[in-house]
Amino acid sequence: MAIRETLKGGKGEVIKNPKVFIDPLTVFKDIPFREDILKELAIAVRYFVKNSVKFSTLFLGLTGTGKTFVAMYMFNEIEEVKKEDKDYDGIIQAYVNCREVGGTPQAVLSALTEKLTGIDVPKHGINLGEYIERIKEELMHHKALVYLDEVDTLVKRRGGDIVLYQLLRVDTDISVIMISNDINIRDYMEPRVLSSLGPTVFFKPYDAEQLKYILSIYAEYGLFKGSYNDEILSYIAAISAREHGDARKAVNLLFRAAQLASGEGIIRKDHVDRAITEYEQERLIEAIKALPFHYKLALMASIRAEDVVTAHKLYTDLATEYKQKPLSYRRFSDIISELDMFGIIKVKIVNRGRAGGIRKVIEVADKEKIMKALEETMQLEYEEGL
Numbered sequence: 001m002a003i004r005e006t007l008k009g010g011k012g013e014v015i016k017n018p019k020v021f022i023d024p025l026t027v028f029k030d031i032p033f034r035e036d037i038l039k040e041l042a043i044a045v046r047y048f049v050k051n052s053v054k055f056s057t058l059f060l061g062l063t064g065t066g067k068t069f070v071a072m073y074m075f076n077e078i079e080e081v082k083k084e085d086k087d088y089d090g091i092i093q094a095y096v097n098c099r100e101v102g103g104t105p106q107a108v109l110s111a112l113t114e115k116l117t118g119i120d121v122p123k124h125g126i127n128l129g130e131y132i133e134r135i136k137e138e139l140m141h142h143k144a145l146v147y148l149d150e151v152d153t154l155v156k157r158r159g160g161d162i163v164l165y166q167l168l169r170v171d172t173d174i175s176v177i178m179i180s181n182d183i184n185i186r187d188y189m190e191p192r193v194l195s196s197l198g199p200t201v202f203f204k205p206y207d208a209e210q211l212k213y214i215l216s217i218y219a220e221y222g223l224f225k226g227s228y229n230d231e232i233l234s235y236i237a238a239i240s241a242r243e244h245g246d247a248r249k250a251v252n253l254l255f256r257a258a259q260l261a262s263g264e265g266i267i268r269k270d271h272v273d274r275a276i277t278e279y280e281q282e283r284l285i286e287a288i289k290a291l292p293f294h295y296k297l298a299l300m301a302s303i304r305a306e307d308v309v310t311a312h313k314l315y316t317d318l319a320t321e322y323k324q325k326p327l328s329y330r331r332f333s334d335i336i337s338e339l340d341m342f343g344i345i346k347v348k349i350v351n352r353g354r355a356g357g358i359r360k361v362i363e364v365a366d367k368e369k370i371m372k373a374l375e376e377t378m379q380l381e382y383e384e385g386l
């Protein structure tokens with residue numbers, strides 16, 4: 001019976017329109033707290049379209065500060081303006097997430113060429129200059145606006161910044177918006193790349209007040225009236241502003257809490273607390289999946305062992321099993337300390353009393369979940385040759 005109620009979405013339902021949370025760009029008419037950035041960008045785009053003044057810009061800011069949101073909003077607005085203003089007719093837009101396509105210069109350039117020309121291009125066996133040539137050819141009669149998201153993954157690859165340089169300097173009408181959440185991205189660029197890069201736009205973290213306002217819009221469009229109150233929004237906003245003002249976290253927490261409250265008609269603090277616990281666990285799993293291979297081996301050994309000495313023995317066996325040269329005890333100990341600092345494991349120093357010396361005892365919470373995450377990624381990495 002309860003399932004039928006849930007299927008029908010009747011009494012006690014909290015979420016009016018989930019699309020607001022899943023695809024917010026379909027709802028947001030403008031983007032609060034990012035109006036100035038959007039206006040400046042719109043002016044640059046207009047000069048580019050109407051007066052052929054090329055531009056490039058770097059959106060820089062921590063995660064969840066609205067960089068991709070602003071870029072995609074602009075993308076959509078330009079597509080709309082195309083319908084009204086003839087000058088925009090010949091504009092081609094291409095959005096590429098550098099990490100998602102693989103991050104290498106080859107992968108990014110082939111994805112970009114494909115998007116700009118609309119033709120499949122080989123992903124291997126063709127040199128980088130040829131991609132640029134194909135882009136140039138296509139852009140003899142068009143102008144292109146290129147969005148390179150997570151561009152830090154490209155820049156950190158060998159030759160990655162040179163690809164950017166070529167794109168920025170190519171003798172065609174191409175403007176580039178780059179997006180990065182790595183604040184140090186510019187340290188990875190050669191001086192000549194840096195000097196051809198346009199201005200950097202900083203996305204400041206939202207404060208609790210701003211996050212609350214943002215949440216109130218999601219709640220207004222996405223939730224039923226009366227299913228939330230001011231305190232709940234303030235609570236989520238305060239928590240999301242604590243590390244840094246991450247709107248993604250705030251919106252996710254509200255959506256998850258609303259799902260947990262489904263059937264109960266109102267979001268309570270304990271729904272939010274459960275959503276936070278889940279969120280933190282997911283983050284931990286993500287962090288574990290992103291660890292370097294030997295850290296994963298060390299973590300796996302730590303789960304099975306009680307102290308650091310035993311863990312090192314197990315680690316050595318594991319490394320051999322995975323055909324890796326084991327690291328020394330000293331280096332292993334450093335890794336263990338780092339895992340402790342990340343909060344993934346806990347190392348406690350226990351005095352052995354009269355026998356002398358100390359024993360470093362390892363404690364790991366959520367062993368099963370961590371093990372599962374490790375097994376999933378390690379096998380893959382191993383098969384792909386690390």
Ligand SMILES: Nc1ncnc2c1ncn2[C@@H]1O[C@H](COP(=O)(O)OP(=O)(O)OP(=O)(O)O)[C@@H](O)[C@H]1O
Pocket residue numbers: 024028031032033034061062063064065066067068069070180181203214247248249251
């Ligand atoms: N000003 C805003 N108004 C409404 N929602 C926002 C705003 N800023 C961010 N968001 C929400 O936060 C989510 C994350 O933002 P976005 O994808 O732009 O992050 P980002 O800065 O690109 O971070 P990352 O570097 O992690 O990709 C968006 O999908 C959107 O739901």
